[in-house]
Amino acid sequence: MEKRNLTLLTDLYQLTMMQGYYKNDTNNHEVVFDLFYRSNPSKNGYAICAGLEQAIDYIQNLNFNDADIKYLDSLNLFQKDFLEYLRGFRFTGDIYAIPEGTVVFPMEPLLRVKAPIFEAQFVETALLNIINHQSLIATKAARVVKAAEGDPVLEFGLRRAQGPDAGIYGARAAIIGGCAGTSNVLTGQMFDVPVSGTHAHSWVMSFDEEIEAFRAYAKLFPEKCILLVDTYDTLESGVPNAIKVFDEMKKEGLPMTFYGIRLDSGDLAYLSKKARAMLDAAGYKDAIISASCDLDEMLIADLKRQGAQITLWGVGTNMITSSDCPSFGGIYKLAAELHKDGEEIPKIKISDNPEKVTNPGVKKVVRVYDKATKKVTADIIALEHEQFNEEEELILYAANARWKKIKLRANSYTLRELLVPVFKAGQKVYESPNTMSIKAYAKEELDTLWEEYKRLVNPQIMQVVLSDKLYALREKMLENYKRD
Amino acid sequence: MEKRNLTLLTDLYQLTMMQGYYKNDTNNHEVVFDLFYRSNPSKNGYAICAGLEQAIDYIQNLNFNDADIKYLDSLNLFQKDFLEYLRGFRFTGDIYAIPEGTVVFPMEPLLRVKAPIFEAQFVETALLNIINHQSLIATKAARVVKAAEGDPVLEFGLRRAQGPDAGIYGARAAIIGGCAGTSNVLTGQMFDVPVSGTHAHSWVMSFDEEIEAFRAYAKLFPEKCILLVDTYDTLESGVPNAIKVFDEMKKEGLPMTFYGIRLDSGDLAYLSKKARAMLDAAGYKDAIISASCDLDEMLIADLKRQGAQITLWGVGTNMITSSDCPSFGGIYKLAAELHKDGEEIPKIKISDNPEKVTNPGVKKVVRVYDKATKKVTADIIALEHEQFNEEEELILYAANARWKKIKLRANSYTLRELLVPVFKAGQKVYESPNTMSIKAYAKEELDTLWEEYKRLVNPQIMQVVLSDKLYALREKMLENYKRD
Numbered sequence: 001m002e003k004r005n006l007t008l009l010t011d012l013y014q015l016t017m018m019q020g021y022y023k024n025d026t027n028n029h030e031v032v033f034d035l036f037y038r039s040n041p042s043k044n045g046y047a048i049c050a051g052l053e054q055a056i057d058y059i060q061n062l063n064f065n066d067a068d069i070k071y072l073d074s075l076n077l078f079q080k081d082f083l084e085y086l087r088g089f090r091f092t093g094d095i096y097a098i099p100e101g102t103v104v105f106p107m108e109p110l111l112r113v114k115a116p117i118f119e120a121q122f123v124e125t126a127l128l129n130i131i132n133h134q135s136l137i138a139t140k141a142a143r144v145v146k147a148a149e150g151d152p153v154l155e156f157g158l159r160r161a162q163g164p165d166a167g168i169y170g171a172r173a174a175i176i177g178g179c180a181g182t183s184n185v186l187t188g189q190m191f192d193v194p195v196s197g198t199h200a201h202s203w204v205m206s207f208d209e210e211i212e213a214f215r216a217y218a219k220l221f222p223e224k225c226i227l228l229v230d231t232y233d234t235l236e237s238g239v240p241n242a243i244k245v246f247d248e249m250k251k252e253g254l255p256m257t258f259y260g261i262r263l264d265s266g267d268l269a270y271l272s273k274k275a276r277a278m279l280d281a282a283g284y285k286d287a288i289i290s291a292s293c294d295l296d297e298m299l300i301a302d303l304k305r306q307g308a309q310i311t312l313w314g315v316g317t318n319m320i321t322s323s324d325c326p327s328f329g330g331i332y333k334l335a336a337e338l339h340k341d342g343e344e345i346p347k348i349k350i351s352d353n354p355e356k357v358t359n360p361g362v363k364k365v366v367r368v369y370d371k372a373t374k375k376v377t378a379d380i381i382a383l384e385h386e387q388f389n390e391e392e393e394l395i396l397y398a399a400n401a402r403w404k405k406i407k408l409r410a411n412s413y414t415l416r417e418l419l420v421p422v423f424k425a426g427q428k429v430y431e432s433p434n435t436m437s438i439k440a441y442a443k444e445e446l447d448t449l450w451e452e453y454k455r456l457v458n459p460q461i462m463q464v465v466l467s468d469k470l471y472a473l474r475e476k477m478l479e480n481y482k483r484d
Numbered sequence: 485m486e487k488r489n490l491t492l493l494t495d496l497y498q499l500t501m502m503q504g505y506y507k508n509d510t511n512n513h514e515v516v517f518d519l520f521y522r523s524n525p526s527k528n529g530y531a532i533c534a535g536l537e538q539a540i541d542y543i544q545n546l547n548f549n550d551a552d553i554k555y556l557d558s559l560n561l562f563q564k565d566f567l568e569y570l571r572g573f574r575f576t577g578d579i580y581a582i583p584e585g586t587v588v589f590p591m592e593p594l595l596r597v598k599a600p601i602f603e604a605q606f607v608e609t610a611l612l613n614i615i616n617h618q619s620l621i622a623t624k625a626a627r628v629v630k631a632a633e634g635d636p637v638l639e640f641g642l643r644r645a646q647g648p649d650a651g652i653y654g655a656r657a658a659i660i661g662g663c664a665g666t667s668n669v670l671t672g673q674m675f676d677v678p679v680s681g682t683h684a685h686s687w688v689m690s691f692d693e694e695i696e697a698f699r700a701y702a703k704l705f706p707e708k709c710i711l712l713v714d715t716y717d718t719l720e721s722g723v724p725n726a727i728k729v730f731d732e733m734k735k736e737g738l739p740m741t742f743y744g745i746r747l748d749s750g751d752l753a754y755l756s757k758k759a760r761a762m763l764d765a766a767g768y769k770d771a772i773i774s775a776s777c778d779l780d781e782m783l784i785a786d787l788k789r790q791g792a793q794i795t796l797w798g799v800g801t802n803m804i805t806s807s808d809c810p811s812f813g814g815i816y817k818l819a820a821e822l823h824k825d826g827e828e829i830p831k832i833k834i835s836d837n838p839e840k841v842t843n844p845g846v847k848k849v850v851r852v853y854d855k856a857t858k859k860v861t862a863d864i865i866a867l868e869h870e871q872f873n874e875e876e877e878l879i880l881y882a883a884n885a886r887w888k889k890i891k892l893r894a895n896s897y898t899l900r901e902l903l904v905p906v907f908k909a910g911q912k913v914y915e916s917p918n919t920m921s922i923k924a925y926a927k928e929e930l931d932t933l934w935e936e937y938k939r940l941v942n943p944q945i946m947q948v949v950l951s952d953k954l955y956a957l958r959e960k961m962l963e964n965y966k967r968d
Contacts, residue, residue, distance in 0.1 A: 004488075008670040009648055011640070012681035015669065020687065020704050029690070071673040077705065117690060128643035129651055136646070156495070159612035160811040162620070162654065164493055165647035167613055185499065186492040189555040197496035202818050203504065205831060206513070206601060220504050221561065232834065266836060317811045326810035327644040327801045334686050347689060350716065352750060 007062050008071070010125040015072065018118055019082045027118035030093075030338040032362050035111040035127060038355065041139050041325040045459025046449065048142050048442055049110050050173045051134030052100045052422070053432035058126050059091050060428060091119050092426035096419040098365065100432070101138075101176050101442035103449060104418075105379055105464045107399070108365045110135075110330070112419060114338070124332045133166070134173040136328035137320065140297075141177025142446065144315050146454055147297040149304060152180035153313045154196050156292055157320025170320045176438050178446075183314075191435040198224065198262065204231040211241040218245050218254075225249070225259040226290055226312075229275070234266060239275050243282045260288030262314070268293060269306040276309035288312050296323065297456055333358045348477045359470060360477055365418040366467075368394070368408065369448065376448050377413060378406060382467035388415055396465045406463065491546050492555070494609040499556065502602055503566045511602035514577075514822040516846050519595040519611060522839065525623050525809040529943025530933065532626050532926055533594050534657045535618030536584045536906070537916035542610050543575050544912060575603050576910035580903040582849065584916070585622075585660050585926035587933060588902075589863055589948045591883075592849045594619075594814070596903060598822070608816045617650070618657040620812035621804065624781075625661025626930065628799050630938055631781035633788060636664035637797045638680050640776055641804025654804045660922050662930075667798075675919040682708065682746070688715040695725040702729050702738075709733070709743040710774055710796075713759070718750060723759045727766045744772030746798070752777060753790040760793035772796050780807065781940055817842045832961045843954060844961055849902040850951075852878070852892070853932065860932050861897060862890060866951035872899055880949045890947065 021027040040047050064072075064086045072078050072086070093115020098104055110131060113120050145153050155174040161167035171179075171187035181194035188195035199217055207213040214227045227245065229238025242261050249256055261279075263271050268291050279287045291303075292314030300313060317323060335358070337345040346360035359381060366380040366388060378396050380388070388394065391410050398404035422430040433441070452460035466474065505511040524531050548556075548570045556562050556570070577599020582588055594615060597604050629637050639658040645651035655663075655671035665678035672679035683701055691697040698711050711729065713722025726745050733740055745763070747755050752775050763771045775787075776798030784797060801807060819842070821829040830844035843865060850864040850872060862880050864872070872878065875894050882888035906914040917925070936944035950958065 004648075006648055006670070008673050009642070009651065010669050011642060011667040012669050012672075012679045013667065013683050014681075016681060016705060017683050017687045020683070020700060021690070023704055024700055026690065031690075033686075068673070072669075075672075075679065077708070121686060125643050126648075129645055129648060132644055133647040133650070158493070158495060159609050160616055160813075161613055162646040162805070162810070163617040163649035163652075164488075164490055164610070164613060165649035166617070167493065169647050183495040183497065185494050185496050185556075186490070188496075188559075189492050189552070195496045195559065197498075197500060199497050199501050199504070201833065202517075202605060203501045205818050205833065206505070206510065206515075206821075216504060216508055220507055221500060224561070265840075321646070321805075321810040323810050326646070326805040326807050329644075334689050337690075349685065349689065356749075 005061055005063060005065065006058055006126055007064055008068055009129070010122065014122050014125060016077060017121055019078055021118050021121070022082050022085060028116045030114065031117045031120050031334060032336040032338065033113045033120050033124070033332050034109040034335045034358075034363065035113070035131060035330055035332045036107055036109050037328060037330045038106050039329060040106060041136055041322060041328050042143060043457075044139055044143060045453040045455065046103045046105060046139075046462065047135055047328070048138040048177050048445070049098050049102055049104045049131070049135050050100045050138040050176050051131040051169070052097050054130045054134070054169060055111070055127050056422060056428060056430070056432060058130060059095070059123065059423065062089065062091055062123075064089055089119075090426060091115065091123065091423065093119055093423065094421070094425065095423040097422045098418045099420060099441070101438040101445060102418060103376070103445040105462045107359065107464055108379060108381060109363055109419065112363070114362070128330050128332055132328040132330040134169055134176075135330065136322050136326070137170045137173035138177035138442070139328070140319055140322040141174040141179050142442070143297040143456055144300065144319050145178030147300040147304070147456060148313050151311050151313055153178065153315055155179045155182040155184070155319060156314040157316040158184045160317040161320045167320065172435055174319060175435055176442050178439065178443065193435050198226040199228055201228065201231045204228065210237055211244060214241050214245040215248070218249055222249060222254040222256075223258060226262050226288060228264060229261045230263055230265045234263065234271050235274050235278070239278050243278065243284065246282070246284055246287065258288070260290065262290045262292060263310075264291070264293050268310065269303055269308040272309040273307065290314060292316065294318065301456060335360060336362050346473060346477065348474065348481070350478075350481055357478070359466065359474060361470065361473055363470065367416045367418055368396070369414045369416065371412050371414050374448060375450050376462065377408065378463035378465055380465055380467050381470060383469050383473070386467055386469055390415055396463065397471070398463060399465050402471070489545055489547060489549065490542055490610055491548055492552055493613070494606065498606050498609060500561060501605055503562055505602050505605070506566050506569060507563075512600045514598065515601045515604050515818060516820040516822065517597045517604050517608070517816050518593040518819045518842075518847065519597070519615060519814055519816045520591055520593050521812060521814045522590050523813060524590060525620055525806060525812050526627060527941070528623055528627060529937040529939065530587045530589060530623075530946065531619055531812070532622040532661050532929070533582050533586055533588045533615070533619045534584045534622040534660050535615040535653070536581050538614045538618070538653060539595070539611050540906060540912060540914070540916060542614060543579070543607065543907065546573065546575055546607075548573055573603075574910060575599065575607065575907065577603055577907065578905065578909065579907040581906045582902045583904060583925070585922040585929060586902060587860070587929040589946045591843065591948055592863060592865060593847055593903065596847070598846070612814050612816055616812040616814040618653055618660075619814065620806050620810070621654045621657035622661035622926070623812070624803055624806040625658040625663050626926070627781040627940060628784065628797075628803050629662030631784040631788070631940060632797050635795050635797055637662065637799055639663045639666040639668070639803060640798040641800040642668045644801040645804045651804065656919055658803060659919055660926050662923065662927065677919050682710040683712055685712065685715045688712065694721055695728060698725050698729040699732070702733055706733060706738040706740075707742060710746050710772060711744075712748060713745045714747055714749045718747065718755050719758050719762070723762050727762065727768065730766070730768055730771065742772070744774065744796075746774045746776060747794075748775070748777050752794065753787055753792040756793040757791065774798060776800065778802065785940060819844060820846050830957060830961065832958065832965070834962075834965055841962070843950065843958060845954065845957055847954065851900045851902055852880070853898045853900065855896055855898050858932060859934050860946065861892065862947035862949055864949055864951050865954060867953050867957070870951055870953055874899055880947065881955070882947060883949050886955070
């Protein structure tokens with residue numbers, strides 16, 4: 001696929017500030033920004049980060065072309081020398097990121113950008129747009145897949161997605177979050193992921209009789225034959241006609257490895273149980289019953305509780321828009337300035353709201369696993385240079401309640417640093433895995449969480465603690481601020 | 485801008501059905517599909533339709549290239565002759581549409597596609613994606629702009645939009661819905677709409693002192709100088725420092741035509757009143773007070789009720805995602821088949837849910853205005869060939885309550901057909917107006933509604949009635965269905 005130039009996909013104020021840095025000759029001052037978020041979407045217990053591949057593409061394709069410069073000039077805001085300077089713009093900094101598909105928690109830097117402020121500031125908006133969107137949908141999909149208890153979930157939301165990209169990259173993110181496939185053909189082509197779909201009501205309506213529509217479909221696609229049975233009357237017409245056609249298929253000796261029905265309206269619990277009984281009685285115990293009707297994770301969980309006999313779920317609008325929580329609150333905040341002599345000046349953003357105070361300094365995220373169970377015990381946000389030793393006792397203090405302590409015995413835990421280098425001095429040093437590998441990795445990631453953290457409602461909250469050094473730095477900076 | 489090939493932006497089932505039509509030799513059967521919706525988003529009293537320009541681009545750029553055919557072949561679902569046939573695919577039908585920016589109501593065809601079923605079926609998903617997205621955001625923006633009571637509203641949501649397109653086209657739709665500008669530079673470039681923005685907290689934090697940051701900014705952008713005053717302490721530091729800088733600007737004799745402050749946190753009602761008083765006391769009665777902090781139409785209306793002294797509103801996440809209702813329920817349903825002899829066979833989709841029964845036949849939408857006030861009285865969904873005469877009395881029966889009647893005297897009303905030709909025999913016959921013209925048109929459109937229909941909560945419901953002939957057709961078809 002050809003890469004899009006999204007250079008002007010930014011907020012105007014990034015460019016006005018850049019002119020400011022340029023004019024004040026501070027444009028080359030090195031800074032570190034963190035991209036992180038403050039709370040999980042949908043009151044979930046975690047998020048699945050996603051979008052890094054597209055973020056990398058964006059960075060690599062940054063380029064102010066003639067049309068861009070001409071357009072900016074037309075705004076009567078920018079000076080000629082600044083616009084000329086923009087022509088030579090490229091990203092020269094370092095980016096560390098948590099790989100896509102990783103389970104992440106609030107306050108953890110998902111990306112850490114170290115670059116001249118001119119560049120680090122500029123990339124803020126598009127990075128947030130890309131990471132926010134895909135992390136949102138990957139997380140929502142993980143919830144839906146969880147509710148389906150092992151049944152495959154298909155992403156069907158393109159027609160209600162917020163524009164083409166929301167459909168394309170939303171489907172990618174949904175696959176990362178655990179969906180088995182998508183109806184979106186372009187996503188299938190771009191990311192080599194399974195595509196899925198059979199027919200709509202209009203197919204049935206284009207024939208005089210429902211059974212003719214089913215017969216014609218079965219003849220064409222005997223190996224993937226899911227018949228939509230609710231165009232006229234699900235139990236009186238649709239299911240009996242489907243069974244007749246399955247009988248005909250069997251008589252012809254077709255393989256019938258993937259066949260069944262789809263319900264798209266009505267009481268899915270009732271209809272699926274009745275349909276199951278009818279299919280079983282006719283000898284089609286392996287016929288799939290799929291459903292797709294304004295579903296979300298709560299409805300699926302409820303249908304499961306009611307004993308609905310659905311084995312394949314098509315989820316559209318509510319997943320592709322994350323309808324209960326349609327935005328992921330990723331933000332991008334200055335964490336440090338780096339002086340020429342190598343000195344690091346940590347930066348903190350103060351707020352009246354204590355939850356909005358940022359963590360200063362160049363940081364990393366260290367995940368702590370229980371050695372025996374391989375489950376996550378906690379995450380530590382630490383300063384970059386800090387070292388931890390698995391052969392020593394580790395004491396963790398809860399971030400907002402330092403009197404709460406977890407003491408881990410030496411050799412009872414393992415550690416893993418989550419941020420990996422993606423760009424060094426503007427050069428890409430990371431290869432994005434293909435989407436299906438990311439999906440497999442995300443599944444492994446979810447296996448590292450105890451079930452309590454994955455509950456759809458009221459999940460257990462993962463401990464994300466500050467290292468002693470980071471905590472001390474933050475306290476000192478807050479104390480100095482108070483004294484001013 | 486280069487046009488994107490979105491040919492594979494579709495649901496797989498469109499292609500499996502197309503192979504079915506092709507194999508059954510029904511692919512050239514002419515059909516009519518309606519794109520319409522069943523209820524207004526956000527419980528609003530109307531919607532603003534948008535996205536037609538991009539829908540037209542999509543249709544014009546449809547083209548299965550070698551890579552597309554190769555990909556489809558790799559799915560092992562499609563036969564070679566069908567794939568070869570796809571290579572020659574182009575849209576050859578007619579499309580009628582309601583122009584962008586028009587006020588529309590549930591059940592009205594926003595697009596009417598007449599084409600061979602092979603083509604009409606294929607374009608469903610992308611048309612819905614595009615029209616659903618932009619109509620959603622245009623409608624949401626109209627609500628936000630309404631709440632601002634004449635103050636300009638700026639679209640600031642790119643970083644939280646659901647991917648790049650949601651930001652780009654969402655901002656376009658927000659402008660159509662009434663926003664004065666957007667922070668999104670790419671949207672500004674692509675659609676020649678005003679872009680806006682000054683600086684962020686990081687600008688202030690990159691200086692040792694807040695006042696230095698303000699001074700540097702004012703020096704660079706004296707003609708558009710909105711200073712963000714909440715980085716440290718709005719009333720103790722931000723506003724006093726802004727006033728000092730305004731004093732310096734005045735002393736230097738700068739024009740000061742567009743200057744002021746921005747609040748981005750805290751109690752906006754309280755802070756804006758205090759800031760207003762401080763600015764006024766310093767002689768800056770025309771200084772703008774802008775605000776941007778998780779706003780939506782309800783919060784803005786509430787701030788207005790509290791007497792907040794905000795005169796410019798920046799609205800991000802909640803508008804760009806339409807957070808309370810993040811999808812627009814546009815659907816695409818078969819309305820008729822056209823036989824070779826010219827006979828029209830109306831089609832109806834039956835549902836257990838009476839609200840989901842479709843309106844059969846080839847239809848048009850006739851808007852009825854009161855001649856004296858020029859306000860909309862009602863809309864009529866009628867059959868295409870029906871004629872109405874303004875010189876005759878007009879009797880309208882409420883759609884779901886035929887006993888409710890509106891009688892309009894001859895010459896007391898005027899009529900307007902909303903659907904206009906966009907494609908004829910595959911040729912584009914419509915020029916999209918530029919975005920700012922659509923915005924101006926949408927404003928005129930909103931002026932044709934009484935205030936009661938524009939209330940944010942519990943609006944009056946516009947009467948959308950069926951013509952007698954359409955009503956009779958529908959009843960007859962339902963009656964025939966019942967007898968089967």
